[in-house]
Amino acid sequence: MSNLVLLHEEDGVTTITLNRPEQVNALNEEMLNVLATKLKEASENDSKIIVLQGNGKAFSAGGDLNMIASADNDNAFSDIMNIIEQIVLTLYQMPKITIAALNGSAAGLGLSLALGCDYVLAKSDAKIAMNFIGIGLIPDGAGHFMMQQRVGTVRAKHLIWEGKKLEANEAKGIGLIDFVITSDLDQSVKQYTDKLKNSPILAMIQTKTIYHQQQLDELKSILAAETTAQTAMRKTNDHHEGVDAFLNKRQPDFKWE
Incomplete structure (x- = not known):
């Protein structure tokens, strides 16, 4: 199997590593498929703790722009969104305690996945951004749901609309990051x-299960709505303008069309 995502299980902890460092762990379709497989494997093994991390200088820059551009019809794009939905649901329903460890930037889909974990730890120099808006898209990977869970609807809207890059301490201040790490991550x-190994982790997992089962239908509804809306947004001129502006390092000129 591809080594784009690595899995290591040791002493009750499974570590899943995004392993495309030369592309700042941007998630292409192959990588998403492997991640879905690794998460399913992790959900069924004996570990009670899952760590999700990125190899290299970043956790994940988000969805690979080449993947977005190459999904040139609705069926191809639907396949990608189905993989993302599978990943999100597996992570959300994981009967384990999950930790995202951000060694660097987490943006777009990468941030959605990080926020899907029970704890988010980040190096003090890490930066996060829900930055789909810059290319005329909306968050996917349940980004709407995860942001709303952590910061509330109004603040989630504003952060999504601004696409602002947040420093780790600023993100912690509003609840998007749980712990800022100043030493070795x-x-x-x-x-x-x-610390978790010395905790009554079975009771912790039961509390997680109660909350997550209660909110599962809402999560599924948001995932479906994101797929519908993202499919529509991909067809707009604003999206194509946003991508071109990003690739050519200029300010986009959105026309609302």
Whole structure:
């Protein structure tokens, strides 16, 4: 199998590593398929703790622009959105405690996945952004749901609309990050997983299950709405203008069409 996503299980902890560092772990279709497989494997193994991290200088820059551009018909795009939905639902229903460890930037779909974890830990120099708006798109990967869960509807709307890049401490201040790490991230994650190992983790997982089962229908509804809306947004001139502006490093000129 592809090594775009790595899985390592040791002493009750499964570590899943996004492994496309040369492309800042941008998620293409192959990588999404492998991630879906690895998450399913992790959900069924004996570990009670899952760590999701990125190899290299970033957690994930989000969805690969080449993947978005190459999905040139609704069926191809639907396949991609179905994979993303599978990943989100597997992660959300994981009967484990999940930790996202952000060693660098987490943007777009990458941020949606990080926020899908129970805890988000980030290096002090990490930056996050729900930045779909810059290319005329909306959040996917349940970004709407995850942002609303953490910061409320009004603030989630504003953050999505602005696409603002947030420093780690600023993100912690509004609840998008749980812990800012000023020392070695790997060591800090290990300290936290060691703490969890000495906790009544079965009771913790039951509390998670109660909350997540109650909200599962809402999550599925938002995922379906994101697919419908994203399919429509991909066909707008604003989206094509946003992508061209991004690739050519200029300000976009959106026309609302």
